[in-house]
Amino acid sequence: MKNKVKTWVLLRGLTREHRHWEDFPEKLQQCFPASHIITPDLPGNGDHADLTSPASIQDMMHFLRKDITTSIESGPVHIVGLSMGALVAIEWMRSYPQECAAGVLINTSLKGMSPFYHRLRPANYYRVLFSLFTKNKYRSEKMILAMTANLYPDAEQLLQRWVSYAEQNTVTPANALRQLVAASRYRAPGLQPDTPMLLLSSKNDKLVNSQSSVSIAQNWSLPIETHPLAGHDLSLDDGDWVCHKIKHWLNDSG
Numbered sequence: 001m002k003n004k005v006k007t008w009v010l011l012r013g014l015t016r017e018h019r020h021w022e023d024f025p026e027k028l029q030q031c032f033p034a035s036h037i038i039t040p041d042l043p044g045n046g047d048h049a050d051l052t053s054p055a056s057i058q059d060m061m062h063f064l065r066k067d068i069t070t071s072i073e074s075g076p077v078h079i080v081g082l083s084m085g086a087l088v089a090i091e092w093m094r095s096y097p098q099e100c101a102a103g104v105l106i107n108t109s110l111k112g113m114s115p116f117y118h119r120l121r122p123a124n125y126y127r128v129l130f131s132l133f134t135k136n137k138y139r140s141e142k143m144i145l146a147m148t149a150n151l152y153p154d155a156e157q158l159l160q161r162w163v164s165y166a167e168q169n170t171v172t173p174a175n176a177l178r179q180l181v182a183a184s185r186y187r188a189p190g191l192q193p194d195t196p197m198l199l200l201s202s203k204n205d206k207l208v209n210s211q212s213s214v215s216i217a218q219n220w221s222l223p224i225e226t227h228p229l230a231g232h233d234l235s236l237d238d239g240d241w242v243c244h245k246i247k248h249w250l251n252d253s254g
Contacts, residue, residue: 008035008078010039011064011079015044015132015179019046031243031247053179061091076101080235087108090105102198104246113219138159145159201214204227
């Protein structure tokens with residue numbers, strides 16, 4: 001597998017857009033210099049903030065495939081999905097396995113494998129709803145940052161960028177709710193996708209219980225690596241660690 005990496009598709013989570021990857025795409029590019037890396041936005045977020053978010057993961061996946069048709073035509077892609085983005089990746093691998101070379105699933109969870117209180121920690125119910133529906137973008141992004149990042153060195157500077165992203169590409173409350181509904185309703189496929197998959201989780205994830213990733217790994221007999229300190233946004237907190245684990249896995253698989 002290590003010599004077949006051509007295109008990487010990076011998929012973010014609930015209400016997040018391509019710029020929230022920050023410098024992770026550059027780190028992944030350094031790790032795989034010959035690769036082409038794309039960071040498409042899901043409908044309702046980022047460059048597609050003017051569109052209506054589907055209320056199902058399957059419809060998000062169909063939109064994504066049409067949006068990046070040219071990249072798919074160049075051959076099977078490698079997918080990195082974070083949180084809700086990993087659910088879209090799973091649905092893609094389930095529905096169109098011939099288009100997917102490998103999938104890296106970061107801090108995600110599946111209905112049917114994890115209880116609701118693991119998929120979203122109860123202590124965050126109010127914070128999540130507040131961040132989705134408040135008009136105060138600074139307070140919203142500050143709350144999201146507190147829930148998702150543990151190790152980022154310059155949180156205030158990052159927060160200012162995130163507020164800027166939110167002001168430029170505002171996610172409407174209705175779209176945020178549709179995305180939340182889609183993620184909460186998506187159930188583990190009856191049959192495990194055949195695509196090779198790696199699970200990455202954060203032991204100190206304050207948003208989603210890391211046991212959710214463990215449950216997927218156990219149910220599907222998949223490899224899993226767990227970061228001892230990082231938060232939910234693992235690629236933000238320690239992108240180098242993520243790249244190292246991906247490269248090691250691909251080398252071992254190839």
